[in-house]
Amino acid sequence: xxxxxxxxxxxxxxxxxxxxxxxxxxxxxxxxxxxxxxxxxxxxxxxxxxxxxxxxxxxxxxxxxxxxxxxxxxxxxxxxxxxxxxxxxxxxxxxxxxxxxxxxxxxxxxxxxxxxxxxxxxxxxxxxxxxxxxxxxxxxxxxxxxxxxxxxxxxxxxxxxxxxxxxxxxxxxxxxxxxxxxxxxxxxxxxxxxxxxxxxxxxxxxxxxxxxxxxxxxxxxxxxxxxxxxxxxxxxxxxxxxxxxxxxxxxxxxxxxxxxxxxxxxxxxxxxxxxxxxxxxxxxxxxxxxxxxxxxxxxxxxxxxxxxxxxxxxxxxxxxxxxxxxxxxxxxxxxxxxxxxxxxxxxxxxxxxxxxxxxxxxxxxxxxxxxxxxxxxxxxxxxxxxxxxxxxxxxxxxxxxxxxxxxxxxxxxxxxxx
Amino acid sequence: xxxxxxxxxxxxxxxxxxxxxxxxxxxxxxxxxxxxxxxxxxxxxxxxxxxxxxxxxxxxxxxxxxxxxxxxxxxxxx
Numbered sequence: 001x002x003x004x005x006x007x008x009x010x011x012x013x014x015x016x017x018x019x020x021x022x023x024x025x026x027x028x029x030x031x032x033x034x035x036x037x038x039x040x041x042x043x044x045x046x047x048x049x050x051x052x053x054x055x056x057x058x059x060x061x062x063x064x065x066x067x068x069x070x071x072x073x074x075x076x077x078x079x080x081x082x083x084x085x086x087x088x089x090x091x092x093x094x095x096x097x098x099x100x101x102x103x104x105x106x107x108x109x110x111x112x113x114x115x116x117x118x119x120x121x122x123x124x125x126x127x128x129x130x131x132x133x134x135x136x137x138x139x140x141x142x143x144x145x146x147x148x149x150x151x152x153x154x155x156x157x158x159x160x161x162x163x164x165x166x167x168x169x170x171x172x173x174x175x176x177x178x179x180x181x182x183x184x185x186x187x188x189x190x191x192x193x194x195x196x197x198x199x200x201x202x203x204x205x206x207x208x209x210x211x212x213x214x215x216x217x218x219x220x221x222x223x224x225x226x227x228x229x230x231x232x233x234x235x236x237x238x239x240x241x242x243x244x245x246x247x248x249x250x251x252x253x254x255x256x257x258x259x260x261x262x263x264x265x266x267x268x269x270x271x272x273x274x275x276x277x278x279x280x281x282x283x284x285x286x287x288x289x290x291x292x293x294x295x296x297x298x299x300x301x302x303x304x305x306x307x308x309x310x311x312x313x314x315x316x317x318x319x320x321x322x323x324x325x326x327x328x329x330x331x332x333x334x335x336x337x338x339x340x341x342x343x344x345x346x347x348x349x350x351x352x353x354x355x356x357x358x359x360x361x362x363x364x365x366x367x368x369x370x371x372x373x374x375x376x377x378x379x380x381x382x383x384x385x386x387x388x389x390x391x392x393x394x395x396x397x398x399x400x401x402x403x404x405x406x407x408x409x410x411x412x413x414x415x416x417x418x
Numbered sequence: 419x420x421x422x423x424x425x426x427x428x429x430x431x432x433x434x435x436x437x438x439x440x441x442x443x444x445x446x447x448x449x450x451x452x453x454x455x456x457x458x459x460x461x462x463x464x465x466x467x468x469x470x471x472x473x474x475x476x477x478x479x480x481x482x483x484x485x486x487x488x489x490x491x492x493x494x495x496x
Contacts, residue, residue, distance in 0.1 A: 069435025070457070134467075137459040 004180040005418060006261040007253050008093025008246030009357050010085035010194075013344050014050035014239055016059035018088060023361050025059060025343075026369045027391040031223035032344045033237055038200050045209040048222035049200045050239035050345030052081065074138035075147065076116030081242035081350075082148030082196035083155065086110060089192060090156065093246040093258060098156075106190040107160030108149035109179035110244055111171040113349025113405065116143025118201035148196055148242075160188040166349075168405030169310075171195040172243060173352030173413050177267035179247050189249045194353035196242030205238065211277060214238060215313065226346075227373035228311035228339035229321070229381050236312040239345025243353030245360075250418075262360045262415040265398070266299065268292030272408025279316045283323030285410045286310075286402065290327045293412040299398060302333040304414070306368050306399040308355045311339025312346050318380050320402060331383050336394060338387035342372035352403035356413050359399035363417050367393050422469070422495075423488050429464045430484065433457065443485040461487075469495045 009019045014032025016022040025032075032050040041047045053060035063072050066087040067080050086108070090096050098106060123139050141147055146164035153162050161182050165174045172195030179193035199205075208214045215235035218225035226237040253260055269292065272285035279286065294301070307324060311317050317339070328335055340358050347354055362368050374388040385392075398416040427441045436451050447453040447461065462478045465471065465487060471494050473481070481487050 070433070070452075073433065073435070134463060136463075137456040 002184045002186065003250035004183045004247050004264045005250050005253050006245050006264065006360055006415065007248045007258040008089040008095065009261065009360065010088030010092065010244045011241070011354060011357060012052060012061055012081040012085050013241040013347070013354060014052055015344055017052070017061035017084070019092070019357070021059050026340060026358070027367060029370055029372060029390060030343065031372060032239065033222040033225060035222060036200060036205070039202050044202070044205055045216040046205050046214045047219040048225055048237060049205070050237055051200055052241050071151065075142040075151070076119045077198035077240070078112050078116065078196045078242070079142070079148050079151060081198060081240070082110050082244065083151050085194060085196065085242035085244040086148070086152045086192050089244045089246045093248070095190065095246060102190065103157045104159045105188055106158045107162060107182065107188040108152050108158055109161065109163040109165065109175045109182070109191055109193045110148040110152065111165035111175045111195050111349060112145045112148065112197055113166065113168045113171045114197060114199050114204070115145040117199045117204050119143045121201055121203040152192060160191070165195070167409045167411070168407055169346065169348050169351055170403040170405035170409045170411040171349035171352060172354065173356060173401055173403035173411035174269065176245060176247070176264065176353060176356055177269065177411060177413050180264040180267060183247055183249050189252045191247045192244055193247050194242065194244035195349040197348040197350045198240040199348065200238055200240050208238065213277065213314065224373050226313045226342045228309065228313045228317050228342050228371055229377055229386050230374050231376040231378050233313040233317065235314055236341065237345040239347040241347050241354065242350050243357050245353065245357060260418050262363050263418045264413065265416045266293035266297030266414030268296065268412040270410045272410065274408050277406050279319050279404060280408070281319060283319040285408055286320055286323040286404060287326055289410040289412040290323065290400065290402065293400065293414050294327065297414045297416070299414065301328040303398050304328060304333070304335045304400050305394065305396045306359060306362050307332065307335055307337035308359050308399065308401045309337050309339045310402045310404045311371070312341055318378055321380060321384065336368045336385040336387050336392060338369055338371040340369050342374070352401060352411060352413070355403070356401045356415065359401050359415050362396045362399055363415065366396055367391055368396060420488070420492070422492050425468055426465065426484060426488050426491065429468060430461065433461055433464060441484055443483070443488065445484050446482055448482070465491060471495045
C-alpha cells in the first residue's frame, strides 16, 4: 500500500506569514485579534477580527514576495494567500525546480469555504453604480475557489490532478484527506493540499453576524473574544489566511532524501444530516468522522496524544468535546486537546489545513499549543487537559485534527510521527 | 511628452506591473509588456475612465501599442 507523508509546510495567518514565526507566536500565547481595519465598521454588530497583518508589521504578510503584481490586482486576497502558502510549502519541500516527469505527477488540491466574497461585493457595487461595461474582465476567475489550484499549477507547471474542495469550514481538512487519497490511489506522487479564506469584508462580517455565529460582545476586548470551552464564550472571531502542505508518496520522498515531518495515517468524513448551521446536539457526525479516521489509521484511542479541536468558541464546543470523549474516553486516554482558534480566530476554509499543520509541528517539537482565554472552563470539561493559557511540553506521537462546517459536513485527519 | 502619454503610461505601469522604462510609445502590450487579451480589456476600461472617452470594441481591437492608445485618445477625447 502506498503511504503518504508530509514534506513541506506553508502558512499565512494573523500571527505571521511563515511557518516558524506563526508557530513561535502561537506557542508564546499571542493573539492575532484586533479591531477591524479593512473597512469602516459603522453599523456592524461585530467590530473585531483576526486580520493578516500588513507588510510593515512585525509579522506581516508581503504579497509581493511570491505573487506577481498583476495577479495581486486581479484576484481576491484568499487566492494571494493560497499562492504564497503553496510557494512556501514547495520551497520547504525542496521541490521548486521539478523535472517534467515529476511535474506531471504533481497536483493541487487547495480549496476555500466561501471564495472571493470581497471582490463579489465590490464588483456588485461597480455594476450597480457604473454599469456592466465597467465590470472587470478578471472578475470571474479572480473570485473562483479553484483558482488557487489553477494559479499555483500555472506558476509551477504542475500537471497532476487539479482540484478544489468546497466544504465550508471543513475545506482544509477535506483537501488534505482527499489529496492523500489521490496519492494512495496512484493519481499523483506529490500533491499540494490545503485551504485559504479571506472574508473580512462588510458583507462577510455582516452575514456571519446575522447568522448569530460571530462574537459581538467583546468588541472592546478583541484579544479575549475567542475563548473556546470558556463559560463566557459567545461566538467565533473571524480569521483569514491559508495553510498548504506538500503531501508525497513515502518511497518517493525517501528516495530523494526529503525531510519528512509526519505521515497522514487517518482520514474520516461524515455528514450530520441535521441542520444547516447547528451541529447535531449529540455530535453524532463528529463521532463518525473521528471513528473512521482512527479505524483507517489502525490506531487505538490511547495512541492519540493531541487533538486540535474544531473548537470555534461557540456553544458547539461542548458538543464536540462530548463526541471526542466517546471516541477517546472520558479523560481522552491522556491526550491533550486545544483550540488554536483562540489565537488566530476561525480561518473558515483555511482552518483545517492550518490546524493540521499545527498538529504536525506539535509532533515535530513535542509541544502542544494552548487554548487562550480559558479562565472558567464550562461544565463537562472536568478531567480533560484543554491546555489552558500556556503551551505544554509533552510526548506527541499522533495527533488528530477535527474540522466541521455549515451544512453538517465533518472531517477528521490523523497525522503520526514516522 | 504629451499629458495624454504620461497618463496612459501611468495606467499601463499600474495595471501590468511593469517598469516605467519599458513603457515606450512603440511598445506592444502583448509582445513587449506581457499583457493578455483580458488585460487589454481592462486597460481600455481604465483609459475610458481616465479620459472620459468611449472606446468601442472594434476600436479597442486595433489598439496594440502604447502609441495606438495615445493616438486614439487624443483624437476622440472631448
